[in-house]
Amino acid sequence: MRALISVSDKTGIVELAKELVGLGVEIISTGGTYNKLKEEGVPAIEISELTGFPECLDGRVKTLHPIVHAGLLAMRSKPEHMKQLEDLNIETIDIVIVNLYPFKATILKDGVTRDEAVENIDIGGPTMLRSAAKNYQDVAVVVDPRDYDVVLSQLKENKEVSLETKFYLMQKVFMHTSNYDTMIADYLKKQRNDTEFPETLTMTFEKVQDMRYGENPHQAAAFYREIGKFKGSLADAVQLNGKELSFNNINDTNGALELLKEYTEPTVVACKHGNPCGVGSADTIMEAWTKAYEADKTSIFGGIVVINREVTLELAEAMKQIFLEVIVAPGYEPAALEVLQTKKNVRVLQLADISVPQAATAYDLKKVNGGLIVQTIDSKLLPDDESEVKVVTANVPSKEQMEDMMFAWKMVKFVKSNGIALAKNKQSVGIGPGQVNRVWATEQAIAHAAELIGEDATKGAVLASDAFFPFSDCVEAAHKAGITAIIQPGGSVRDQDSIDKCNEYGIAMVFTGMRHFKH
Template sequence: MVKRALISVSDKTGIVDFAKELQGMGVEIISTGGTYKTLNDAGIKVINISDITGFPECLDGRVKTLHPKVHGGLLAMRSNPDHMKQIAELGIEPIDMVIINLYPFKQTILKENVELHDAIENIDIGGPTMLRAAAKNYQDVSVIVDPSDYIKVIEELKSSKDVSLKTKFKLAYKVFEHTCHYDTLIAKYLREKIGEDNFPETMTLTFEKVQDMRYGENPHQKAVFYKEVGANKGCITSAKQLHGKELSYNNINDANGALELLKEFSEPTVVAVKHANPCGVASSDDIYDAYVKAYEADPVSIFGGIIAANREIDIKTAEEINKIFVEIIIAPSFTDEAMAVLSKKKNIRIMQLENIGAPVPEGSYDMKKVAGGLLVQNVNRECVNKEEIKFVTEKRPDEKQIEELLFAMKVVKHTKSNGIVVAKGKQTLGVGPGQTNRIMAAKIAIEYGGERTKGAVLASDAFFPFPDCVEAAAAAGIKAIIQPGGSMNDQASIDECNKHGIAMIFTGMRHFKH
C-alpha cells in the first residue's frame, strides 16, 4: 500500500494531475525545489524534503536528497524485520513511491554553443541515486521515471490500492534503462570533448527509438529503427517525410547509402541506389540534367530504387521522375508544383532533408554487428588525396580525364566490394558491385556500359591482382583507369596499360565496403 510518495521532476508533464490523484487517496507527498513550488502553487498539500531530512538544501541545490532519511526509507526491505527495526530506531519512515525524472542533460547539450560548465551542471546526482535505490527495492517501492506510466499506476491504485508486483518490476527495469541511457549520453559528450579518436576499453552506446518497422529485411524478421542522440544534420534520421507510405527497413538502409554517396559531391548531382548499391550517378549543371543522366545510366535498375538529389526538385524534374516507379525521392526541398506532381502517386515516399550535404559529424563511428561482438571503425571520410596520386603509365591522363576518374572513384568508394565503376561525362555507365572476384565486377560494369564505354574511364575500389581487368578495359575502349595500386603484381597491369595506350593512376587509398 502506498502511504508516502517522493516527487522530484524536471519534466512536469502531467505531474499536477498525478499528485492530485495520489493526494485524493490519502498519500503523503514529499517534494523538492521547483517541483515543490509547482505542486504547492496547484493547491496540493506537499512536504518540503528539508522538513523530512532536518537538513537544508545546500551547494546551490547539489545536495538535498542525499540523506539517510531518504535512502533508508527507500532501501528498507519491508519483509526484513531487522531493516524495519533499524529504521524505526533511527526515526526513518518508509517511502513507498518515487516519481523522478532527471536534470535535462540531453536538452542542454543539444543547444547550440553550450558551454561545458552548463553541461556539467545538468548532470543529475541525487535523482539517479534515488531511482536506483527505489528500483533495487522494487518489491516494496514503486518507481516511476516515465510520465506515460502515470495513468496505469493510478488505475492499479484505484482498483487494488497498490501497484502490482509485475508492474513494479517493469517500472524498475525502465529505471535502469533510463539511467543507463542518461549516463551513456554523459560519457559520449565527455568523450567527444576530449577531441581524439577514442576507442575505449569498454564501449556503451545509446540510441532512441524512431519507429517500429513493419518487418526487417524480410517479412519474417522483426525490426526497429533507432537514432543517435546529437548532431544528425544530413542524416536519414533528420529527414522529414512529406508524403507516402511508411518507410521500410530496406528503404532506410538504401536511403542512407544514397546519402553517403551524395555527400561526395558539391555540384548538382543525383544518385540512384538499388539494394544498397549505386545503379546510376550523374553530375551536371542543373538537377534536371543530372537526373536524366542518372536515369539513362541504368534505366532498368533504377526502377523501384531510391533517388537522392542535392538540389531542389522542380516541376520539370518531378515530371521526369514520375514517368517511372521509385520507392523514395530525397532532396533538400521541393517546389510546390513538384510536390503536386509527385504526390499524385499515393505510395511514393517524398523525403525532405534540408542539410543534405552536411558531412558526417566528427568522431562518428562506422559499426558492424557480428555474432557475439561489434566491429567499430572511424567513418571513411577520405576518397582521394590528390597530392598522393601517382601517374604510373607512359600515357598521362589529361585534366578532363582526371575529373572523370575522380568522379568514378567517388562512386566506387560506395559500391560493395569487389567493385568496379565505368563512367564518362560525369555519368556512371556501368556499376559492377559485390563480386567475389574483380574481373567479374569489371565484366558486369563493362557489359552495362555497352558501346558507351568507348572513351570512358574505369575505377576500382582496390588494386588489380592480375592484368585481366586492364585487358577487359582495353577491349571495351576504356582510356583511363584509377585504382589504389599496391599489388605485388602492379607492374603487369601497368605493362598492359602501356601496351594499349591506357592512362592509369594510383591513389594509394583502398575503399573496401562489405
C-alpha cells in the same frame, strides 16, 4: 503510503499528485516541484522538513540523506530492516516519481557552455531512482510520465501496484539512468576531442519508430537515432509524403546520401539494394537526372533517388513517370511537390543540409555473433599526401579523363567490394558490385553497360576499381571494351603487369595510394 515526487518534466504531475492525495497517499517533494504543488493547492511535505537538514549548495544537496535512502531501501519482508527503521524513527517511502535534470536538452542548445552542461548533470535524482528500483518488490518507481496512468489505475483498483508492474518500472529506471550516464560520457568524450576507442564501449540511441518488419518479413525491426545534432543525416529529414520508411529504405537511402555528399555540382544518385545503379552530374539538375536515369533505366525501378539541388517541376514530372520508393532532396518547388504527392506511396523527404558530411570520427558499426566490430567511417577520398596520387603509365590522362576518373572514383567508393565503376562524361555507364573476384566485376560492369546503354557505351569511358588489380586481366577486359583510362589504388606485388599492359594498349592509369573496400 508515501510518495516522493521530484521532477524536471512537470507534465501531468499536478493531476497525478492530486489523485494520489485523494487515495490517501502522503506527498513528499523537493525544490521547484514542491513549489509547483504548493501553488496548485496540493498538500506536500518539503524534503528538508523530512530530513531535518536544509537544502544546500544551490540545491545540489537535498535528497542525498539516510532518511530518504533508508526509507527507499528497507526491505519490508526483513524484520531486522523494519526494526532498524523503527529505532531510527524513519518511515518507508513507497512510491518514487522522479525524472532528471534536462541534460540532453541542455547540450542540444546552440552555444551551450561546458559549465552549463555539467551543472545539468543530475546527482540526487539518479541516486533515488536506483535506490527505489533496487527495492522494486516494495517500491513503485516511475521515471516516465507515460506510466502515471498505469500506476494510478492499479492503486485505485487494488490499493497497490502489482509486482509485475514494479519489475517493469525497475527495468525502465535502469535503462533510463544508463541512457542518461551514456549521454554524459559521450558529451565529455567529445569535449576532450578523444578519438581513442575506449576499453568498454557504451552507446545510446533513441527510438524513432517501430517498423512493420526488418530486412525480411519474418524479422522484427526498429529505427533508432543518435542523440545530438547530425545535420545531413537521414534521421534529420522531414517526410513530406508516402508510407513510413522501411528497414531497407533507410539502409539503402543512407548509402545513397553518403555517395551524394562526395559531389558538389548538380548531381543525382539512384541506388538499389545498397549499390548505386545510376549517377549523373551536370550543369543543371534536370541534365543530371537524365544521365542518372539513362545509365540504368531497369534497375532504377523501385529504387532510391537522392538529389543535391531543389527539385523543379520539370524534374518532378520526369520522376513521376517511374516507380520510385524514396526521393530525398534539399527542397522542392511547390508545384513539384504537388506532382510528387499525387503518388501516395512514394516516400518524399526533405533534407535541408543534404551535403553536410559526417564527422570523420563517426563510428561505423557492424554486429557480429557475440560481438561488435567498430571503425571510423571512410571519410577520405584520396590520401592527405597528394604526391601519392600519380600517373604510372606513359600515357598521361587528359583533363576530361581526370574529371571522369574522379567522378568514377567517388562512385566506386560506395560500390560493394569487389567493385568496379565505369563512367563517361560524368555519367555512370556500368557498375559491377560485390563479385568474388575483380575481373568478374569488371566484366559485369562492361556487360551491363552494353546491355543497358548500348554497345558503344564503354568506348572512351574510364574505369575505377575500389582495390588494386592482382592481375592484368582487368586491363585486358577494359581494352576490349574501349576503356581509355583507369584509376585504382595500386599496391599489388604485380602492379607492373597492369602498368605494362596499359602501356601496350595506350591506356592511361592513375594510382591513388588509397583503397575503398566496402563489405
